[in-house]
Amino acid sequence: MNVFTALLRPGRARTLAAFGLAAAVLLLAPMVLSPFRLDLLAKFLCLAMVAVGIGLAWGRGGLLTLGQGVYFGLGAYLMAMHLKLADAGPGGVPDFMLLYGTGQVPGWWEPLRSPVSAIVLILLVPAGLAALLGWAVFTRRVRGAYFAILSQALAAAFAILLIGQQQTTGGTNGLNGFRAFFGYDLADPLNKQMLYLIAAGALLVMVAVVRQLSVSRFGELLVAVRDQEDRVRFLGYDPAAVKVVAYAVAAVMAAVGGALFVPIAGIVSPADVGVVPSIGFLIGVAIGGRATLLGPVLGSIAVSWAQTSISEQFPSGWIYFQGALFILVIAFLPGGLASFAGKLRRRRAAAAPGDAGASGDAARDHELVPERSPA
Amino acid sequence: MSDMFSTQEQPQTEIDLAAAEALLGTDADRFRHDYLEVRGLRVEFDGFVAVRDVDLTVTQGDLRFLVGPNGAGKTTLIDAVTGLVRATGSVSFGRTELLGRSTHRIARAGVGRTFQTASVFEELTVLQNLDIAAGARRRPLTLLRRRQDTPEAVERALETVGLTALRDVPAGVLAHGQKQWLEIGMLLVQDAHLLLLDEPVAGMTQAEREETGALLRRIGSQRVVVVVEHDMEFLRSFADSVTVMHQGRVLAEGTVNEVQNDPAVVEVYLGAPAAESGAAPAKPATTEGDLP
Numbered sequence A: 001m002n003v004f005t006a007l008l009r010p011g012r013a014r015t016l017a018a019f020g021l022a023a024a025v026l027l028l029a030p031m032v033l034s035p036f037r038l039d040l041l042a043k044f045l046c047l048a049m050v051a052v053g054i055g056l057a058w059g060r061g062g063l064l065t066l067g068q069g070v071y072f073g074l075g076a077y078l079m080a081m082h083l084k085l086a087d088a089g090p091g092g093v094p095d096f097m098l099l100y101g102t103g104q105v106p107g108w109w110e111p112l113r114s115p116v117s118a119i120v121l122i123l124l125v126p127a128g129l130a131a132l133l134g135w136a137v138f139t140r141r142v143r144g145a146y147f148a149i150l151s152q153a154l155a156a157a158f159a160i161l162l163i164g165q166q167q168t169t170g171g172t173n174g175l176n177g178f179r180a181f182f183g184y185d186l187a188d189p190l191n192k193q194m195l196y197l198i199a200a201g202a203l204l205v206m207v208a209v210v211r212q213l214s215v216s217r218f219g220e221l222l223v224a225v226r227d228q229e230d231r232v233r234f235l236g237y238d239p240a241a242v243k244v245v246a247y248a249v250a251a252v253m254a255a256v257g258g259a260l261f262v263p264i265a266g267i268v269s270p271a272d273v274g275v276v277p278s279i280g281f282l283i284g285v286a287i288g289g290r291a292t293l294l295g296p297v298l299g300s301i302a303v304s305w306a307q308t309s310i311s312e313q314f315p316s317g318w319i320y321f322q323g324a325l326f327i328l329v330i331a332f333l334p335g336g337l338a339s340f341a342g343k344l345r346r347r348r349a350a351a352a353p354g355d356a357g358a359s360g361d362a363a364r365d366h367e368l369v370p371e372r373s374p375a
Numbered sequence B: 001m002s003d004m005f006s007t008q009e010q011p012q013t014e015i016d017l018a019a020a021e022a023l024l025g026t027d028a029d030r031f032r033h034d035y036l037e038v039r040g041l042r043v044e045f046d047g048f049v050a051v052r053d054v055d056l057t058v059t060q061g062d063l064r065f066l067v068g069p070n071g072a073g074k075t076t077l078i079d080a081v082t083g084l085v086r087a088t089g090s091v092s093f094g095r096t097e098l099l100g101r102s103t104h105r106i107a108r109a110g111v112g113r114t115f116q117t118a119s120v121f122e123e124l125t126v127l128q129n130l131d132i133a134a135g136a137r138r139r140p141l142t143l144l145r146r147r148q149d150t151p152e153a154v155e156r157a158l159e160t161v162g163l164t165a166l167r168d169v170p171a172g173v174l175a176h177g178q179k180q181w182l183e184i185g186m187l188l189v190q191d192a193h194l195l196l197l198d199e200p201v202a203g204m205t206q207a208e209r210e211e212t213g214a215l216l217r218r219i220g221s222q223r224v225v226v227v228v229e230h231d232m233e234f235l236r237s238f239a240d241s242v243t244v245m246h247q248g249r250v251l252a253e254g255t256v257n258e259v260q261n262d263p264a265v266v267e268v269y270l271g272a273p274a275a276e277s278g279a280a281p282a283k284p285a286t287t288e289g290d291l292p
């Protein structure tokens, strides 16, 4: 099978087209949006990165990750700490520590001074925590609601911990007032545009990674673990290992989202990492369609956008709206809006004579699952 | 939905023993004589003893049937051997002690099982089901790639269980009997050397039973196979030997004839003294047990 025919296979062609379209839209946005709107979109893209990871862990792997705020927060705070230290200059002390703290940089901040080690830590700390936690939880066969509650409790604990550490993490105020991002002045609109492009690129890469994982043997195994964990075990696999990989990948994606969110939003505080934002991440994924490739991204961006516009008009209305939306989707469209599109397509296919194949049927709301192998 | 597909649109499926031959023949140690040895097995659930003092030896080439009334402990015995429930005593296979190992390690030691209710990955295709079953020994990094072509063993297994034409169909839409065949196919590609099958022909048509029985006999000649089954006609046609369990213990063991004429077995199954056994049996004491 040559590359050309591979590209023309229906599943792949559609995905590539969608991917190309998304890339084009993202690249064109800076030309049509005002700097303010572009900044907003960049923020949404960062939140969508968390959603992409949740799509993998929850949509394909069935892990109800209700505490992704922790990993988003870890990435965000690690980045914020680095930016603070960089702003303070070599050997300098971040401004808020002079105000509220001892005026000395705590030892555990020091590794974040160097840009390289900051980036490495942003990737490794969340991955390590997720792997450790995942291993402890999954080998004890904690699943379903128990896992969800546990991850949520972790998010709550993380937020409380941050609030309590006024001198070293900025407490409720969080960390803010960053002046530069790896040497680039954050007040310069051109640099803001660059940040947007970095976020867009990172998001596209993540979508591509999830797509590759989904069509790979690992993706098939992940679905198998989701649906019949014991059966997988009796085939000689350790389902815990499979879940840990999915969970850790989701954690890293959330962390990168958090890390890029910080220079774009200019602030990170405990309000961005606790229980409420953790649930918020999930809602976008549920609405978009957790088991599809682009559903989580589009759902997450749509929810962020709705949140911004609704909060602009009714400052306290959003939380009710969000709750109602969540209930509606779970009750009437458990596959998310993406499944709605799938239903329409099937209806059209059914209308066309001689086209309703048996094979498409169980694939139903999980478009990516039975990717046909090359015959 | 599933039944509709199977009877109308799907081609007739059939077991292919020649393909099974090729599959079983790929085994390098084909003349190794494995055996399952269970000694003093005991399983307790919160004070209730579901299996006690069970000794059992099954060798390669001896298609063993495990029978007994509902609740006799047959499934629990399989659960204990495969690490699903905690047990005391000893279970060894090919000089490997299995008790105390985790389930997936036991599976890697060459032990495979099926479940009382067919459990395949319904959203994955037949091919994907078999490919996963074949892959536990793959290196982690190869898992990150898409499957390029069908592994040889998977191809043979598809032929063996007659599902070649249905390879790209989600397993969820298969007919009941086809699912059970798929499970047997998965055991074959998994390269299990000890196969524990929990009611593999339940719900199958007579023709399907015959084919399954022939396949199991074929497998049994080169693997250690234990079949839990309630259907006595099936047992009479295909069993080499029979172990009868009752209330967690082994009640009798021997050839079909020996066991059928064992007074203790007759009493358990008929709830009456052995005197009645010669004539046509009265209604069985258990819902499914229909021995002599």
Ligand SMILES: Nc1ncnc2c1ncn2[C@@H]1O[C@H](COP(=O)(O)OP(=O)(O)OP(=O)(O)O)[C@@H](O)[C@H]1O
Residues within 6 Å of the ligand: B045, B048, B050, B068, B069, B070, B071, B072, B073, B074, B075, B076, B077, B116
């Ligand atoms: N997890 C469990 N907890 C408590 N009791 C159990 C458990 N599993 C099985 N049992 C009990 O152990 C006994 C043996 O059950 P088992 O399923 O092994 O019987 P079986 O011989 O397979 O019966 P059947 O022919 O109905 O499948 C039953 O009394 C059952 O209620």
Ligand SMILES: [Mg+2]
Residues within 6 Å of the ligand: B074, B075, B076, B116, B198
């Ligand atoms: Mg049973």
